[in-house]
Amino acid sequence: MLSLEHNFFEIFDLPEAFDLDEKELGSRYHRLQSETHPDRFAGEEEEKKLQAVQLNSYLNEAYATLKSPLRRAGYLLQRRNIDPESVNQQDLDMELLMEQMQLRETLADLPKDESALPALDAMKVEAKRRIAEREAGFAEAFSADQLPRAKKIFHELQFIYKLLDETLQAEEQRLGY
C-alpha cells in the first residue's frame, strides 16, 4: 500500500538504480493512481478527501521524478546523501564548460527566421546524443558506487539538458509559437 513513508522507488517496488523499466513504472503508476486518486473518495468526508489529495500528490511527485532521467539521477544522489545542487569548481570539466558557452553563442547568433531551423535541428540531435552518452555513464558510475564521478556526470547532464531546452525554445520562436 502506498505510504508517505516510502521512498520513490519503494512506492513502485522498483530497484534503486538509474536504469529502470519505464513501461513497468507507467503501469504501476496507473494501478496506484486508480487506488489513490481523490475521485475515488468524492463521496467521502473532507478528512479522507484531504488525505487522498496528499497521498496522491506524493505519488505524482514520485512518478514525475522517476520518469525524468535528470530528476531521477538527482534523486539517486540525494538518496546517497549528496546534495545535487551544490556545485564545486573541481566538479566541472572546464573543457565542457567552454564548449557549452560556445554552443550557446552559436545559438544566439543564428538568424531569427525559419532559415535557422536546419541548424537548430542539428543542435538538437547532437544534444540528444550527448545526453544518451552521459546517461549511460551515470548509470555505470552509480551502480559501481563511484559517487563523485556520478555527481560530475549529473552536472554535465544539467548543462546539456538546459542547452537542449534553449534550443527547443529557439526553435519555437522560429516556428512562430
Place this chain on the structure above:
Amino acid sequence: MALLQISEPGGEAAKPAHRLAVGIDLGTTNSLVAASCGGKVEILPDEQGRHLVPSVVHYGEDCAVQVGHEARARAAADPSNTIASVKRWLGKSQQEIKQSSQASRYQFDDARSETAPAIITAAGSRDPVQISADILAALRAQAETCLKGKLEGAVITVPAYFNDSQRQQTKDAAELAGIKVLRLLNEPTAAAVAYGLDTEDQGSVVVFDLGGGTFDVSLLSMKQGVFEVLATGGDTNLGGDDFDQAIYDWLQAEFATKATAITAQVELRAYAEQIKQQLSADEEVAIEWAAHSGKLDRERFRALVKPLVDKTILTCRRVLRDAGMEPDQIDSIVMVGGATRMPVIREAVAEFFGKQPLVSIDPDKAVAIGAGLQADVLIGNKSAGKFLLLDVNPLSLGIETMGELVEKIIPRNTTIPVAKAQEFTTFKDGQTAMSIHVVQGERELVSDCRSLARFELRGIPPMVAGAAKIRVTFQVDADGLLSVVAEELSTGKKSEIQIKPSYGLDADTIETMLQSSHEHAKEDMEIRAQREAQVEAQQIIDAINSARQSDGELLQAGESERIDAAIERLQQAMQGAGSVEIHEQTEKLNRLSADFAARRMDLHIKSLQGESINAIESADE
C-alpha cells in the same frame, strides 16, 4: 443527510437509492445539463423540450431574473440589463472586462474595486460570479424539475485552459447556486469520455474544442483505464463569437454602414451569427440587411477568418510539441463546441492531422454528456471500475523572486493533484516578515503573468540573515485549485496560511451572498404562499356566487349584503396583502356564509331522500 436504512432480519436489504447527480456544461454561449436516466446519459430538456440553455441572464425592474431563451429574447430590446458570455469575465479585472467587445453596453459599478468588478443592472449590482450562479441555479431548477428530486451533486466542466481564479470563481458560483461540486472537470476530458474512448485499450486522442468564446486543445492518452491529459493549450479569448465578429466587421465595411444604436448592433451581430451558421450548410448565402443586399460565399469567408483558423492550428502544433508527439501519432480527434460545425475548421483540422475528426456526437452536447457520465460515477451510482481521469495543471505556478522575475514552482502540464515545497530564507538580520507573491503563467517577468495572490508571512523569529528556514508548500487539488501553506522550520514554529486567489471571492463575501440568497428564498416562499392563498380565495368567492345564483331563495334578510361586504374585503386583500391576511379574510367569508351553506346542504339531502335509489345511481353515471 443520508438516513440509515433499516431492513428486517432475513428480509431483503433495501437497494441503495439512485442518487441524483448531473453533469453541467457551463458554456460561454449555451449551457447544458445531463444526467443518467435508466443507464444512459441524456441531456435534460426544459419544459418546452429544448436542450440548449443560452447562457444569458436578464435582470428586470422587479428584481426578476430570467435565464436562457427568455433572457436572450430581450437582448435587443434591453441590452444593458441582458448579460451574455459572462464566462469570459470570470477571473478578470474590471479593466480586462472593459476591453471585451460586449462591454460597452454595460454600466460598471464604480463602488466595486478593480479586482471585484460588477455591473449595474435593473436588479442591482451583479458580479460575474453572481451572474454565473443565476445561470447555474436555473440549470439546477431545470434538472430538479426534470428528474423530480433534489440534486445531490454535480460535475461542472471548465475549459482546460482556465486558470486558478477562473476555476475558483466557477466553484464559488456553484456554491452560491446551492450546488455541491463533485469535481471540476476539464471540458476536453469530458468530451473524450462521451465518445467512449475510455473503453479503447489504448491510444492518443486530441480534443479540439472551439466553443462560443473559448478555445482548447488537449492531448490525452488512454492506457489501462486511466485517462491522462498529456498537454493542453488554448486561448480563453477565441471562439465562435470571433467568427461572428469577422462577418459583422465585413458587413459594416461591405455596406459602408455603421450600426450606431446599441439595439442595431445587437441585431446585426445576431445576423452575422445566422450567416455563419448558414454557411456551414450552404456554399453561398444571400444577404439582406436594411436597404443593402449582397452575398457571402465560403471562399470569401475562409479568407475573412484565416487568421483565426491559423491560430487554432498553431495551438494544435504547440500542444503536440509539449507532449513530444507528431500529428500522425494521433489515433483520434474529437470535435467539440458548436463552432466546429464550420467546414472551414473541420477541413483545417483534417488536413493538419491527416485524418478525419470524429463528429458523430452533437458537438454542443459531448461535454455535458461526458460530465453526466462522470457525475454518475462520482456520486456512486455506477462503479468506476478501473476508469479514472487524470488532469494536469494548464498553466505554470510560480513565485516572484528578486528583480521581478518568476521562479516556476509547478510547471504547466504537471499531473494534479500535486504538492511542491520550496524553502526560503531571510535576507536581513532580525527580519520577522516576508512577502510572497504567487503568479500563474509561462512568462519570465512577473508583470507578464497573472497575479494570483500576495500574502505576508509574519512572526518569523528574529535571527541573523539566512538562518530562518521557511518552507512554503503549494498544493493544487484535483479540481486545479491552489492553496499555499507556509511554515517556519528552524524553530519548529509553524505558521500556516491558506490563501485564496485575489480574483476569487473571500469567504466573507461568499457568506454574505449566501445569506442574501437565503433571504431571497424566504421572499420566494412568501410569494408562493400568497399566490396559493389568492387562488384559494377566488375559488371560494366563485363557489358562493354560484350558490347564490342557484339557491338565492335560501338567503335571509341582510345575509347577502353581509356576504358581499366580506367578499369585497377579501378581494381587497387579494390585491396585495400577504398570505396571512388573505387567509384571515377567506376564513371570515367562510364563517359568514356557513349558515347559508348549511341550509343548502339540508335542502339537497331532503330532496335526495325523495328520490329512488335507482334515480341516484343513474344520476351518478
